[in-house]
Amino acid sequence: MNLILFGPPGSGKGTQSERLVSKYAMTHISTGDALRAAIRNKTDVGIRAQQVMESGELVNDDIVTDLLRDIIRPLREQTASFLFDGYPRTVEQIHRLETLCDEFGLPSPALINLEVPEETLILRLTGRRICSECRATFNIYFSPTRQPGVCDLCAGPLTKRVDDNPETVRERLRVYHEQSFPVLDHYRELGQLYSIDATGSTEEVSQKIAKVIEENY
Numbered sequence: 001m002n003l004i005l006f007g008p009p010g011s012g013k014g015t016q017s018e019r020l021v022s023k024y025a026m027t028h029i030s031t032g033d034a035l036r037a038a039i040r041n042k043t044d045v046g047i048r049a050q051q052v053m054e055s056g057e058l059v060n061d062d063i064v065t066d067l068l069r070d071i072i073r074p075l076r077e078q079t080a081s082f083l084f085d086g087y088p089r090t091v092e093q094i095h096r097l098e099t100l101c102d103e104f105g106l107p108s109p110a111l112i113n114l115e116v117p118e119e120t121l122i123l124r125l126t127g128r129r130i131c132s133e134c135r136a137t138f139n140i141y142f143s144p145t146r147q148p149g150v151c152d153l154c155a156g157p158l159t160k161r162v163d164d165n166p167e168t169v170r171e172r173l174r175v176y177h178e179q180s181f182p183v184l185d186h187y188r189e190l191g192q193l194y195s196i197d198a199t200g201s202t203e204e205v206s207q208k209i210a211k212v213i214e215e216n217y
């Protein structure tokens with residue numbers, strides 16, 4: 001079983017991916033995480049992607065697809081199921097993913113779409129805080145730390161993702177509507193689209209995802 005976890009920025013793809021991976025022994029691939037790692041490590045890809053990501057735009061299809069191929073290649077042998085988080089994000093990337101699946105002998109993935117209203121997305125993104133030491137995630141509106149700016153788990157300092165400022169968030173949502181939303185049509189036509197109301201608690205949403213998986217796979 002291969003799955004795409006899809007949804008606008010702030011819909012909870014990263015959080016739900018962590019749960020799915022432990023529940024179903026899937027290998028999680030987040031192109032956003034991979035790009036952020038490339039930026040931290042100052043690789044060629046990171047240097048080319050940094051400015052684009054900070055502005056809220058999408059990184060070029062060639063760059064992201066090459067990165068994805070490089071991630072899949074060493075994992076393919078020992079992995080039965082991949083969970084794609086944040087890819088495909090354009091209609092062109094759907095075709096690129098199909099080519100990659102052929103190349104690596106992977107079944108075509110189904111898509112689980114996390115639906116969240118825009119007002120909630122804005123609060124989730126602009127309120128998100130991440131521990132710079134243990135990477136735990138909090139939110140000043142929905143899940144604040146006991147002491148502002150300090151991680152509840154390890155007492156490390158909290159930081160914000162550079163693209164979580166209000167202006168970039170607006171741009172990321174605009175880009176999502178314009179370039180990513182049309183991806184859904186393709187999976188709808190294939191009968192491989194499963195949409196979920198993702199406004200509830202992490203546990204509620206993860207139960208809805210589990211239901212889709214268990215009823216269909």
Ligand code: AMP
Pocket residue numbers: 009031032033035052053054056057058059060061064085086087088089093163172
């Ligand atoms: P995410 O962590 O998934 O929210 O991604 C953060 C940023 O990484 C996005 O706003 C894009 O700039 C870039 N990015 C991640 N995945 C892709 C992709 N599949 N195609 C293009 N850009 C991407």
